[in-house]
Amino acid sequence: MSLSIKNHLIEGAEFFMSPNQSDRSENIDLVVIHCISLPEGSFDNDNPKKLFLNELDLVNDSSFKSLEGLKVSAHILIERNGSLVQFVAFNKCAWHAGESTYEGRDSCNEFSIGIELKGSVKKEFTNEQYCALNELLALLKKEYGDMDVVGHSEIAPNRKNDPGPYFKWDLINA
Template sequence: MSIDHGWWQQARPVVSPNQDARPRDEVSLLVLHSISLPPGVFTGDAVEALFTNRLDPQAHAYFAAIHHLRVSAHLLIRRDGECVQFVPFSARAWHAGRSCWRDGQRWRRALNDFSVGIELEGDEVTPYTAAQYRCLVSATRALLAGYPQLTPARITGHAHVAPLRKSDPGPAFDWAYFRQSLAKPLSGE
């Protein structure tokens, strides 16, 4: 499926206010994340609530400490493979935080300026589902087709761009399987 005006047609749109304009018209990095709210819980609408500033601090003790955060991602891929899009790819989502990326011979900061953030519903130790990998491959292919500066070599994990403070998507994410799946055609294509 294609991207239309920054929106992936396969995703369910839920607009997050936690976005702004990119300073340049550049999409050249894909950062993969994991998220579960509360930690280790893979059901419910807490992630959507967090990304839309509606997280109830009374609903769980963990939420009281994070409900004030203003964060988002472009996509969330649920355990069943459903994809939710919060921010158009043409806009800057607030996902990478303090981070840096080695881009050739130079180090770049402010990664949100030029990256797409994809959250996988999960944690760093529970294996991700086949449905999530299928959806991730499909979304990544759409991004690669729509943004020529983005290449398979420019796909990384949050842990790689913020190694002292983040460890997602973690050892449960099978990078080899993802890259092999990305390299071969999906069934039905």
């Protein structure tokens, strides 16, 4: 896989524009890693994509009730096979971090790129996902300059625990 970025979009990646986005007020200098699966631990469906497009039918699973009214997105979702799906152009804010703080700065959406791995805090991620993530991180740094890479749990420790204990930080070329 050889990736490139044009007009703040990954060339060759599928792009489904999420309505859950806003203009940026700050430069990008952070990447936030998340994981998502709906229901938790169920990977073989498009529910995260539907969530980011406000198209998830909340009656499909009892666990979805808590998602009612939630307006969220990520720039990129990395599927289990390593394929990339984009939802928000990198020059816009995706709504992934929520209430968050990094090195004394609040509202991390303003200065970060949000990457969701299809996965669970209770399961291993795939080698294909680590490969795709490393290639993506290298590309983002080339395009937007150096940036720190953190987990969601690091910037919202009281609310969030993703990507969780199975995420192998030593496999990331940060």
